[in-house]
Amino acid sequence: MTVPGQRISILLPDLRGGGAERISIVLAHEFARAGHQVEFVLRQARGELLDEARQSFSVVDLDTARVRSVLRKLVTYLRQRQPDVLLAAMWPLTCIAPVASRLAGLRCKVLVSEHGILSAQYKDWGAAHRIALRATTGLGYRLAHRRIGVSDGVARDMAGLSSMAPDRFDTIYNPVPPRAEPSEAAIAAAEALWNAPPGQRLVTVGTMKAVKNHPLLLRAFAQLPRPGARLMFVGDGSERDALVSLAQELGVADRVIFAGFHPDPSPFYRTADLFALSSNYEGFGNVIVEALSCGTPVVSTDCPSGPNEILEGGRYGRLVPVGDEQALAQAMSDALAAPVDRDALIQRAADFAPAIAAQGYLALLDLT
Template structure:
């Protein structure tokens, strides 16, 4: 009933709006979409510590940043990474912590890639890692929005994401600003990662896309909702 009484209803992505509309039995057209604001410090980061954590394995650097829980589907990423290594020398870093940490370590060992998978745990400021990576990958089964994709774009980092419910397709404009692959398709993810790592990227275009989700632009949209006649 709260949704029905509201003057405006807002979701952070079309996927969230669809869920809210179904939950409240209200037509999706009666909701507005205002994406999450995403901010990374503009201070010049110190990269030496990130370089140390990456280690000396060499090759391309693939990064993901998220809680290690089932919805993030890191097992898909590790399996796809194992296939990628057949043709491209690379290191995979999973920044974050969570209940699946040990299980994912076991999977990396089973896939024979444990020596190429780095799991440093939670890191409060991942910006130095975005700046020292070659590719960002999101392997989720669903997302509310996908702030980490915007964070990666803001650093000019190419992105591959599952086309999961929620924000990824909206952020990447259905493939214009990054590659989208079906959920749970190991081969598709491995192939998209290989393409992204071997294809030139317009990094400035990615930074410009990230600017669409700046706090100032998102605040402006909320102000338009609150004061439509101003």
């Protein structure tokens, strides 16, 4: 039996164009379709997705430049608005929210979710930060009604950091909505960028930052025994200039395409022959699901922890050791030569439909 009309508040740092922020908007629409009232609560009302959220939902700005000010303002918000459910994503908000709920004297259900592997994300921040991370997760997670990781690996990491039993954590995979079929004009624009016939087109999609280890992908690409192959980077970021220099150093600059950021990368998935992910770690890996939904084969590093789970240990794509450029090059070469069951890939991607994820959240909150 569905429990309608619940007031659900979603707490985030902001609404920049990241994965967790996009996922929260997708879930918000699903909660609204189920009859619930959704409101976004932001530490700072800014980001590329802010206007999109405001078109459908109320947005509250806590207007706190510093994290240490969030607790007081969140307590005030909770007392005034009195939501039935508070969903908090991303540490330290995942630890602040349960404490704020207790201080506000509310009975609202607090669900916290992490979207990355915190122990890896903050491993170089020093001993004091590690102690603070363990202390805050140990308190905040215990006070939460439910605790969610977006992959089994993230859930295990949450349990380890907080010294809690693994069975007190749940896994709900990220919702990845199917994209509309690209227009003929969008496909033509992608084709123009490839400037090469099909058969040897490799694409990667994501922000150019250290954790994605794009230099590994470039070095593996340089080893491919396919002089006609092309590698396209869809995305932008702080590592772009270094990647351009490395492509020149490796002698493959004329076969590497830097397409820049595109809000809808589906034309590039659909015109590519292979999608490659070279990350050192991933909380989940939405881009893998996006590629599968287009019927595009996948090669990925077997990094902690989402890719292995999405690809079911290699059933739906090839997995290679993290940091092994020779293994990555060989896997890409083999994948380009292998037949593709596109229907199977598309069917696997359907397992991550937004309605499935939203149902998981509502079930944990006893709202179904």
